[in-house]
């Protein structure tokens with residue numbers, strides 16, 4: 001298999017046929033962590049697994065191995081190192097946190113390859129080996145950790161590095177932790193209201209966060225940095241719940257923001273916080289999506305409309321001075337150097353959009369989506385509103401405040417659209433097509449989070465300085481704006 005393959009559609013056809021366990025979401029990414037209840041229902045008993053023992057990988061690559069074998073051995077090495085570090089973390093953490101002895105998974109650790117292992121005994125909880133493709137999971141009935149070393153881990157390693165591999169295994173081991181603490185199949189069956197699947201998934205993300213905090217603080221052997229925490233989060237949100245039109249399916253992993261926030265609960269507060277999570281801590285269900293999902297061409301992204309929220313905001317809070325004009329230039333913006341492909345230029349004032357600049361809106365629109373592009377523009381309008389309110393736009397707080405305001409704008413979106421919808425109603429129940437262009441939904445929120453994790457552009461101040469904030473910090477600032485509103489952002 002080509003090492004450059006990703007799960008988004010560049011896999012050879014033979015591999016695609018085998019991706020039975022995958023749930024492709026709207027943007028072509030892949031969902032792992034199959035519902036543990038489904039797995040348990042079709043799973044093997046603990047006895048048969050114990051006989052199989054551990055099989056983490058297929059040995060080392062020696063002289064004469066092919067490039068694919070060498071790459072496979074490297075992925076096995078990454079997975080082994082990750083699991084060793086995770087087990088060391090829980091051996092150190094579990095008993096002090098929960099006053100219960102820690103026992104490593106008794107059903108073992110299983111690395112399987114859905115292609116190379118065809119014909120071999122299936123991993124725990126699977127009927128056929130091919131079903132492993134694209135998956136990693138904790139098999140509760142066998143108390144075993146299982147992952148796909150043939151497709152999933154190589155792609156994670158290539159796209160997100162060691163942290164991407166580790167976070168998937170950390171999440172799955174997180175399922176082992178909450179199971180050991182009583183949030184297990186039996187609890188989910190008998191108290192489905194209290195222990196929905198979404199809560200188990202949030203707990204697993206949370207426990208993964210506790211491990212990463214330990215690692216960043218110097219625990220274990222990984223040496224992970226905060227930049228690698230962003231890599232881990234980028235991998236994690238790749239497996240968010242898909243967005244569907246019509247009746248929504250049961251939420252399992254949550255959206256991108258839900259996953260980052262659950263991870264952060266553990267990252268900031270530790271393992272006991274994860275165990276204490278309840279349904280009250282879960283985000284409310286996203287609004288039902290009844291309109292077709294489509295990524296607007298950039299030409300339909302009305303950058304003037306985008307600025308209206310921020311112009312109103314400045315006036316509402318007693319600002320003065322003109323709102324910025326929006327203009328485009330070929331190539332990089334001709335002012336506001338360092339801010340990136342969209343810049344706020346206070347002298348005019350103007351929000352200047354560089355067409356064809358490196359990483360410009362068209363590129364972001366096609367790579368992530370229209371709302372990611374809109375987020376880049378919104379951040380510059382946020383700076384414009386900030387300066388009209390007499391607040392600094394050239395210090396370390398300016399970028400964080402801008403991201404917070406973008407969050408407030410993002411949360412205000414649907415309400416704003418409602419107002420426009422009422423205004424655009426022609427009195428006979430017809431609505432203008434313009435309304436739909438202003439509407440955004442759950443998928444758009446995911447796009448904003450993906451952008452914020454990967455790109456500091458929205459957090460740059462007027463001099464182009466984004467401080468040393470991580471992607472995680474940007475998402476947290478954005479989430480604070482969504483939760484608390486613009487007035488709170490302006491008080492920061």
Ligand SMILES: [Zn+2]
Nearest residue numbers: 033171201204
């Ligand atoms: Zn899971």
